[in-house]
Amino acid sequence: MRLLQDQTAGQKLGESLIIQTAVRMLVPFIQLFGLYVIVHGHYSPGGGFQGGVILGASFVLLTLAFDQKFALKYMSEKANNMLSNAGALLFTGTATLCAICYGGMFLDYSALDKLLPLGPIAWRSFGIFVIEVGVGLAVMSISASLFWLLGSNGEMDEGL
Amino acid sequence: MIWILDLMILILVVVCALVAINVKDLLSATIIFGVYSFAMCLLWAEMGAVDVAFTEATVGAGISTILFVAAILHTSRRSKD
Amino acid sequence: MKVLALFATLMTGAILLYGTMDFPAFGDPQSPAATHLATYFTENAVRETHVPNLVTAVLGDYRGYDTMFETVVIYCAGLAVVSVLRKKKPSAPENKS
Amino acid sequence: MSYQTSIWPLAAVLISLIGSIPIMLSDRNPNLRESWTILIALGKVVIVASLLPTVLAGGGFEFTIVEVIPGVPLALRVDAMGMFFALVASILWFFTSVYSIGYMRALNEHAQTRYYASFAVAISATLGVAFSANLLTLYLFYEMLSLSTYPLVTHHQDAEARQSGRKYLTYILGTSIGLALPAMLIVYSLAGTLDFKIGGILSGTGASSQTLALVLVLFLFGFAKSGLMPFHGWLPAAMVAPTPVSSFLHGVAVVKVGVFSILRVIFHIFGPEQLLAVNLGWVITTLASITILVASLIALTQDNLKRRLAYSTIGQLSYMILGAGMLTAVGMTGGLLHIAMHAFGKITLFFCAGAIFVASGKKYISQMDGLGRRMPITYLAFMFGSISIIGMPPLGGFISKWNLVLGAVSSDQMILLVVLLTSTLLNAAYFLPIVYRGFFAESSDPVFDEGIKEAPLFCLIPLSVTACASLALFFYPDIFLRLARLALFP
Amino acid sequence: MSTSNLHVYVMAAPLLTAFFVNLVGRVSKAWIAPLTLGCLAFSSAASIIVLGRVMAYGGFSYTVGNWQAPYGIELVVDHLSAVMLVLISVVAFIATMSALKSTSQELPDQEYLFFTLYLILIAGLLGLVLTADAFNLYVLLEITSITTYGLIAMGKGRAPLASFNYIIMGSIGASFYLLGVGYLYLMTGSLNMADIAQILPTIGGGAAIATALAFMLVGLWVKMAFFPLHGWLPNAYSLAPTGAAILVAPLMTKVTIYLMVRVMFTIFSVDLLFLQNPAVQNGIVWAAALAIICASSLALAQRDLKRMLTYIIVAEVGYMVGGVWLANSTGMTGAILHIVNDALMTLCLFLAIAAILYRLGSVEFDSLQGIYRKMPITMAAFTVGAFAMIGIPPTAGFFSKWYLLLGGIEAGQWGYVVALLFSSLVNAVLFFRIIEIGYFHKDGEHHGHEKLAEAPLSMQIPLLISATALIVIGLGSGPLVEKIIKLALPVGF
């Protein structure tokens, strides 16, 4: 709450308490929905990419309603970078792991069955899930960082 | 799929595209481009490409537009053509 | 310049339109595109991957190689933007590398 | 004829190429550097001479380095014709090395290391051309020679030298890439090989006479080092180089590489019989005759001694091409022999020009009145050289010219006889006045001329030796004659 | 079909290492060099083994994800792609040694970003060579492009503008290619190149197929800067950071030419390309000749070494496009050999430029006076590269030019032959102009050279390796052509 007061004290044009409060309430739900879209990609439209963008959009919303410094508290630049690396690594790493497994080929998730026997087809399904998560992580962090960088002209301070 | 509806959206899309590249104010152009994206997304949803439509809605109409707006606010809105 | 651009555009458009003459009719269920690969995916994808969303199945598994590079593309975009745009503040310790 | 595989041809070619490395490394120590130069030159002569007996006995050597294009290896082969040229080049290089030391030290020239290193590479390339077993290898060494002589031409590094270097490269690289290379490609696509073969590789390929004529003309102009007009402009320009360069490279090695390449093409790519059959000899002889006459006339008008010698060279080179173009046995022998005879004569003349420049600093003929009394040995040598070039007995040049004249007669082309005689008169007209004025005219600047002495010993000895060699060749032309015969009638 | 994964590791090693470079490199710079060089050394070694296997047992196809060919994505390792794998990984390895040094000078704060993009670019190029799927090719094309946009934009001054131009042109190229793929997909329903090739004869040509071919080709031509579409290249390559230029300049256009060969001969048949449309074939060879002549002439007008080289690259593209379209096996051999040779020549020259820039900071002609005295080894290697560009034996450049010219003569395309010779002559003029300035201008005419010294060892070594390679490959081009390139010719030759 104290933070909120600080924000309102230096209020700029377009920042309103109503919006800020609404956004605060909304953001967790948006993020939840983003996660849902990623996880539920097997059964409904959506998947890592769309979910990742929605997660990223939640940070965009935070930035728009408050300012960039505030949003960066939730995900620092460093964390952002780590996440994007982690996401991309999760995908490529899984792909390579499949190849390293004896008799497996690149991106052949069923080969992971040799590590943890769940059945080849189940592994295919699970493998898709894993890489969707990877895509989601990467897309989330990068869509957020794209907006932050463009919005602050590369300074990563106040934002728009 | 209703082809009349399809055609109407298509015409809307073409009009939006024409306006987007011809309007002098870049911010307007961007917003109209957002509309264009959204109409596209409708069209695809109507064609049965739900995933593509979903993606276009989040990306084309969402992130893309926002990035454009962010960039334009840091540069200039004016365009000579 | 503009005339030249217009001319190039019209030429390209004309060639593309010429190409569409051979296309199967819009929405034709017997078109080659709808029968060759699509048949296999529609019939087998769910059984082979246990993913009911065909798009996700094909995206994540059959054409996972594409998707991997798609992720790398956006990762590169992020990096490229950072490298192009990020202004260095000498005081900020976090930016020291 | 059987060829035995041997590494020695490669050694003969490479010794100076590899030798350029110690020369470059001993940059700081001129004495060591020059010792290396002499040593390598001597080694080269010894290797080439050691190959001579076998060749004279009708044998030869072969060495394949690597097959770079299907059917066309990089290969060396020592046959009589190559031996002929290699012998001339390696012997004269030895003398030039000695002469260079005297000349360069006397004038205290800069960048001497570069000079000696480039020289060593150039002689490697020359021997490479001589020993090439096919056209591709020849082309390789031909280009290597062009590139290695470029620093020598531009040695002085002033605006004029750079200009001349540019001209040199434009002519030589331009023609070799623009004309000789496509000609070579056409030959390859017709014959499927580029190997030098007695009787030619193009006979029996069924190429039309138009194609053959095109290829012939491309080759004639493509090897522009032969100075065939109108691609002769580089040679007078290249005279800005130090005199040893002019004498050896532009009197012997470079220009004769051009002629040698053309002779190779005529003898071993086309084959004289085929040229006779399609009646293309007149192309060669016409071009050569024009060059002979025009170059001799231009030489008359030159006041700069080295430029006069350069135009004389252009004219003399075409003698050799003319001889080959006659397509008769005697004529071709004469053409080939003229390579050796002219080499010894012309190098003497250039050595003398250099000696005069070292001793007196004079470049222009009009300033040289009375100089012969101050430098009798030099002028005597100059006289020997002139007479040899003019083709009067008792000097070597007579033998080759005599053969050429006989060739003209035997080929029933009286017009060629006229050309030969006219040009001989012109030769006499542009050389003898120099000698005459040197000995008998009054000095135009007696005060200045007072202090002029003979050039240093390092200069004087080589020019005396080559002058004597010219004389000796008249009496003992045996080796060269035998080699020439072997080359033409194995 | 093979279960060996080695060729995938060739591609995956730089890709995976890129992420680690990003993670570790931002903490400590010291890790960047060993990681980058290590993974590229691994790639080079692995690619050489792959080439050895292909030569011993023949080419094979590989299915990613173990899905059968038209359904999953297929990778093809045949002689041609194995050669390209070796070429790319080795060139990248050599270039990196030098790039590390010049980047630490030019972009001290952004090294980890630079090398992440750099490695992904290499992975993208390697992936492009392997793939046999028309759409996958588009994605990889975009990866290489997007990393290149980023790398180029990291340069100073006008670099962002050049990069933006490249984005527009590159996107047009990629989009045209994608349009072509779309047309093919609509007509055949398949994306696998070999599968499309099987279906095409049943359709038997027609407007859509012709349009697809035209758009794919034009798209790739934009990407490879084929002459009238070359506008983006000179600025982009000459303004890029040096470290990026020495990787991009030798590889980018050559890989795109490889792609053109792939697309043309894997998807479409020789019959469709050449026999049914001799006028088109003829026209493209003439266009290539024109490209060579125009680009060479433009190179003459430049007063900056780097810019001059970029125009030479454009001219070389004309060589190879012409060689491919000569429609005979000699021309094709020449084109493929020239891909290898040109990559090495360009590498050698750009490495020399990097060394000069590192010490001198400029490669304008005027500032090069007396450079031979100060940097003899660098300039010696530069001279070898220049000779190769001109095409002087025994350097590699001569032999590929030999085959190209021979192919031109066999096909009776005299315009192309004349253009090649003209361009060789122009190259001679260009390079001897530099040699003259650098060597034969008297010392002391230019100030600021007092402290100039030979480039550091880590830049000299790659330079010497590449210069030696030019001569070795030149001398070894006989066996190279007989044992590898002849087998790498596309089906139908």
Next chain:
Amino acid sequence: MDQIAALIIAKYNYWIYVTLMMIGFYAMIGKRNLVKKLIGLNIFQTAIILMFVSAGVKKGAKIPILDKHHVMEHGVNVADIVNPVPHVLMLTAIVVAVSVTGVALAILLRIYREYGTLEEDEILEKLGQ
């Protein structure tokens, strides 16, 4: 008349896509404003996506999300399901497009920092000075 109507119904999607492509392409090469060029790029990309998606349409078919158990037991009638392949391809294409847009916008900001304008001719003018 019926034939024309049939032709229109059969091909109108492709015509529209060509029109959109032309608009985008013209903006890319004909417009002087850099942002306009980028908008053109995006329009071009969506036009291609439209073409691909149109290729996947089947009249009266359902979206490509199936019922797992139903399919496992009874199989599926292919004609009832929209072709999923173009959708997969186009997801990738959209991502690529937005990535390119992002990078291009970043570079635009850099250009603006340097030259203070986004008009191509004005930039060239400044460079000429």
